[in-house]
Amino acid sequence: MKREIPIAMTMLAGLIVTAAFFSKAPWLQAANAELLSWALIFFSVAFLLGIGNLFRINLKQIAMRHPDWPYKAILLITLSGYLILGLLEIEGFIVYGDGSLGNKVYQDWIHGAVFKPLQATMFSLLAFYIASAAFRAFRARSFEATLLLGAGAVVMLAQVPLPIPGGSAIGSIVQPMQHFLMAFVNTAGQKAIIMGAALGVLATGLRIVLGIERSYLSE
Amino acid sequence: MKDFDRRWIFLAMGIVVVSLFTLEKPTEMPPSEYVQSYYDTIEALPEGSIVMLSADFDPASAAELLPTYQATIHHLLRRNIRVINVATWPAAPPYTRAGFDEIAPLYGKAYGTDWVELGFIPGDDVAMGSIGQSLRSAYATDDRDSTPIAELPLLDGIQDRMEGIEVLISMSAGYPGILEWIAQVGGRYEVPILTATTAVQTPDLFAYYPTQLSGFAGAATGATQYLQLVTVDMPVAVEGEPETLVDVKVNNQERMLIQAGAHMLILLLILVGNLLYFFTKGSR
Structure with missing residues (x-):
């Protein structure tokens, strides 16, 4: 039992x-x-x-x-x-x-004076580590890696207003490319992954509900 | 290259960020279709509608999400839309309280009738499912001063299964966030959903737009575009006066320049790293 x-x-x-x-x-x-x-x-x-x-x-x-x-x-x-x-x-x-x-003023003060700056500082350090990692790790070692690098560069350039001479001209070239990458290539890939994951979750859920999967009982 | 001291890279990044920070040059960006849709969905709501605004973030992602969050509060209250605030991240409610305490008086809005704070609820996706199934079962009291939610006039017209809520807006920094709201509430109860997300999460959203997601503002770029739309007919900022939404917009536009500088430095580092890799390939 x-x-x-x-x-x-x-x-x-x-x-x-x-x-x-x-x-x-x-x-x-x-x-x-x-x-x-x-x-x-x-x-x-x-x-x-x-x-x-x-x-x-x-x-x-x-x-x-x-x-x-x-x-x-x-x-x-x-x-x-x-x-x-x-x-x-x-x-x-x-x-x-x-x-x-309300009844959370002192808690909010601690949140704002201690927790908020500490966590924001930790997260801000990512800018430095990403720059260092980009220099060391992102290599065009293969065709796939080169495609990944190219797509990343296009998205990064199109995401911001470029503060350089000819920045708007570069922007007008990369922005349609970014839209194509995000709205078509990315969306198609995402949908395939979502459908695959959803079917996996459904199968796992069925196994648990039907009592086939019993790992939650330490079996 | 193995011997290269990475502190030089840190220094370069520091110089880029600080120098562009002191430049204080706002940059305009044309709104994308997704941000325009976020704005238009709120604009199309009839006055007096009720919106659920979920704060699903913490201080780590506040730089990306807080400008959109504040602008959304302004936008909703200015259009006389009533707001039910919930949160699935424990560190989010202080942002809700600070935002509404500062912004609601500007539009003469009162707690209980124009906005309520129900606060953090543990349980991630299950909590979202519970809110969707029955808001009154999920929350017994509000988060402001523990008032029983039956005594909050704003909730009088709210029924189970999200009836009475016109739109759900999630300020999403990850899990739990917008993807869980779509799965647990959006499709099930056919509530239109809007979201503002961090840059990391934004690529996930394109697959859901426009059927399951009516619009989104992705990261600081989306925030900048949305702030431009919201402040179109607002007066310019006045030096010495308390921070207005226009100040938030200008600050965000200035930050875009810093982000642009950081992006360009990273691309330059990738380029230099690859050139060094190819030129030293033979010697290795």
Whole structure:
């Protein structure tokens, strides 16, 4: 029964959610909405499990004086601090001004002053690494690689207004080429990949719903 | 070439970016068919319509998406279109609050009747499916001050299966984002969808336009083109006054010049790298 009950539940849930795509029967739609609500609850609980696991692993390493233990301590302090501040603010124990700006003002301040610049800085570094990688890795070693390089160069040139003498003339040549590449060549390739992937997902979904694929049961 | 110090490349990129940044030269770009369609779809909405605006991004992609996001908020509110804000990325709601707190008063719009913030919902595609199936099941309260959503007048006319929502707009930086909205909501409930995406995701969109996607603004280029359309009849920016949409447009146009410089440097590096490769091929 340890195997049969989960397989039956999976089959039932899968069939209801799939059937709800094709039928507007009220009972089916209600069942689908209920199942989706359960799924959202599971996702939220997963966050709690994740936080618990993060504490368990990092506290253990702090206690063992792992070489990186100060960073792990900072992680836990930051996580706890933001969580406590958030709960206090949402529950109304901390209110900014007359409260008309809502109950996330302090959380948003931390987001804007700390998280936003840090993440934006990390992402901005890509400009430097892409330039370095382009110099080292993009080689016309074969016919296919040359085609790829040519297409990339056309798209990059057409994507921006060129600030050089004759820039508009170059733009007027590469822009129709870019349109052809993106709207026809790219679209045809994308559609083929999408259809292939969709059929693969459908096959995998059917295998799970029918109980053939059981890897989610650790089998 | 193996011994080449890549810090020279970093320095070259730094010089290009900083020098073009100080030049402050706005550059105009003609709108593409896809951006024009994004703009026209919003223009065609009747006053009082309700639009769902999903913030599916975080600070890493804000440089590409925030200008379109702010311009879209201006565009919607200026046309007296009401907005339901949702988010499938946890770091997105602060952008929603900041945007609406700043922009809504300019058009005399009130929270609860003209716009609402439902906030982040975990669950990726499942969350999108749940929003499409029943907004009231997906959210119990709003994200601004935990008001039960039954008390938000804007949601009075909204039924299950997206009934009452004229258009869904996703500011998409990846997964979950526009492709999941199309799969879970667009085709299923026949809601027109618009999107603004990062450059990396833009090539994926052509396959869906115009049947499953009514229009899109791809990356900073799309943002620049859309901002030009939205600000056509707006007054020019005044120095010393708070930032307006026209300032956002000008800033974005200036940034296009920086992006153009960076693109050209990368192409030059590829060219030099290949020339060195071919000329040293024999000696290796």
